Amino acid sequence: FIKKVILLWLFLLKRRNMAQKVQKFGMVLPIVLLSYFMILLDNSIIFTSTVHISQDLQMSATLLSWVSNAYALTFGGFLLFFGRMGDIYGRKRIFQIGLVIFTVASFLVGISTSSTMIIVMRAFQGIGSAILAPTTLAFLMDAYRGQQRATAIAYYGVTAGLGASFGLLIGGLITSYSSWRYGFLINVPVGIIMFCLTQRFISQSLRDKDLVLDWWGAILSVITFSSLVYSINGNVLRWLSGVICVFAFVTFLWIESHHSKPLMPLSLFRNGMRSSAYIARFFFMSASMSYFFLMPQALQRYFWYSPLQAAFAFIPMTLTQFIFSLFVNRLTQRFSNVFVLVLGTVMNLTGYIIGVGLGLHHGYFLGVAIPMVFIGVGQGLVLGPMTVEGVSDTKADEAGAASGVVNTVHQIGGAVGLSLVSLLTSSLSNPEKMIVHSQQIMLIYVIIMLLASLNIYRLKSK
Numbered sequence: 001f002i003k004k005v006i007l008l009w010l011f012l013l014k015r016r017n018m019a020q021k022v023q024k025f026g027m028v029l030p031i032v033l034l035s036y037f038m039i040l041l042d043n044s045i046i047f048t049s050t051v052h053i054s055q056d057l058q059m060s061a062t063l064l065s066w067v068s069n070a071y072a073l074t075f076g077g078f079l080l081f082f083g084r085m086g087d088i089y090g091r092k093r094i095f096q097i098g099l100v101i102f103t104v105a106s107f108l109v110g111i112s113t114s115s116t117m118i119i120v121m122r123a124f125q126g127i128g129s130a131i132l133a134p135t136t137l138a139f140l141m142d143a144y145r146g147q148q149r150a151t152a153i154a155y156y157g158v159t160a161g162l163g164a165s166f167g168l169l170i171g172g173l174i175t176s177y178s179s180w181r182y183g184f185l186i187n188v189p190v191g192i193i194m195f196c197l198t199q200r201f202i203s204q205s206l207r208d209k210d211l212v213l214d215w216w217g218a219i220l221s222v223i224t225f226s227s228l229v230y231s232i233n234g235n236v237l238r239w240l241s242g243v244i245c246v247f248a249f250v251t252f253l254w255i256e257s258h259h260s261k262p263l264m265p266l267s268l269f270r271n272g273m274r275s276s277a278y279i280a281r282f283f284f285m286s287a288s289m290s291y292f293f294l295m296p297q298a299l300q301r302y303f304w305y306s307p308l309q310a311a312f313a314f315i316p317m318t319l320t321q322f323i324f325s326l327f328v329n330r331l332t333q334r335f336s337n338v339f340v341l342v343l344g345t346v347m348n349l350t351g352y353i354i355g356v357g358l359g360l361h362h363g364y365f366l367g368v369a370i371p372m373v374f375i376g377v378g379q380g381l382v383l384g385p386m387t388v389e390g391v392s393d394t395k396a397d398e399a400g401a402a403s404g405v406v407n408t409v410h411q412i413g414g415a416v417g418l419s420l421v422s423l424l425t426s427s428l429s430n431p432e433k434m435i436v437h438s439q440q441i442m443l444i445y446v447i448i449m450l451l452a453s454l455n456i457y458r459l460k461s462k
Helices: 002-012 016-025 028-057 061-089 091-110 115-143 146-177 187-201 215-233 238-258 272-302 307-312 315-325 328-334 337-358 360-390 396-425 431-461
Strands: none
Touching: 016 028, 028 061, 028 091, 028 115, 028 146, 028 187, 028 272, 028 307, 061 091, 061 115, 061 215, 061 396, 091 115, 091 187, 115 146, 115 396, 146 307, 146 315, 146 328, 146 360, 215 238, 215 396, 272 307, 272 337, 272 360, 272 396, 272 431, 315 360, 328 337, 328 360, 337 360, 337 431, 360 396, 360 431, 396 431
16 A cells, blocks of 8 residues: 555656656565654654643753653664664564564653653664664665665665654644644554564565674663763763763774674775765764754744744755655766765755855845755755665675664764754854854864765775
8 A cells, every 4th residue: 555655656746767666666665765764753853842842741951852862872872783683683573673662662752741751762762763774774785686776775865864854844733733742652553554564565584593693792882872972962970971982982892893793893894985974974964963953943043933834944955855865866877876975965065054154134035945955955965875885885794784884873973963063052042143153063064074975986986
């Protein structure tokens, strides 16, 4: 049924060629994209619901930030661990466990009655997402080969961007016309449907009995990522958290370099193009997550928009991202994957430059909408190519680990980038100064992303 809906939608858009391609992919691609869209949607729904959540549960600004951070920490911290578990115990089995955890956690978030409950349940939900995200990408690598795999991964990258954008709109609609709780409760029937579709259409991958789960690597990766974010965003003993982060990270690298079957094979980073793709994705998400989190607040505080108006204010970005993402596959075939990546990064950079230069006092159209158009074009172009470069030339037994690294960089980049921007702008009470200074930091993030993308271009030109 879902496959038919997608095909009908593509035909209505007169995208017959794309519809034929989707039909050739079978049901694996629709299941993967819908699952990934679901977990990304939940993350961005929070952005337009924070005011109402704080009012309903009487949460301070510090506690409120942990509703997002708790999810990001467990999501990013456990990605490597569960990516490897899929290699060892079979991806279908692990994926279905993730669906159960995510669905139950979504229900508990939706019925939360206190700040403690929602923070703990968001962390629990992040564990479910940490199982689903790397497994979905590994499904694509198992099911498709050659150009079909590149096309499927391109659609996966597009979904990563659209999930964030549409999450704002859906969150604004739900919060304005009903309750923020329904944004999470809706995952319950969706999760049940996805579980049944997985059981029916996805076959179990072969278990690698030679692989041994790297428990110490898993524990240290969680400690490293959690202490890193807390050292930036925490209030008490931040210096101690920083020391723990450094010690855990060094120990983690030592264990991974000596383990026979490491959680994160360091060989993944020996390929210069893959390493540059990880850097590009980290800083892309640092900028994007900061923008999605802070701009809705600035719009509500400066223009006095409602949550729904702030969500609809993102339409210039959402539409351009959606439109240009449809052409990514065609552009990569016509030019090259890395050319599209560099082009998208330049467009992204242009959007932040315009946003910093104009500011909110020039009005919504010039100060927000025009920059959003460029940022949306950039986001639509870069996510697919970055994902392709991040998993390129990986061995079959490293598919889950490589997928885990891509998603780990994605989540940790967003959490670290947002924490750093929030720290550096926390003293600014004026909403325009806050968003302009924030975009200046985001601009630095995107410049680093551009340098990493150009390095991929340089290496491929050799």
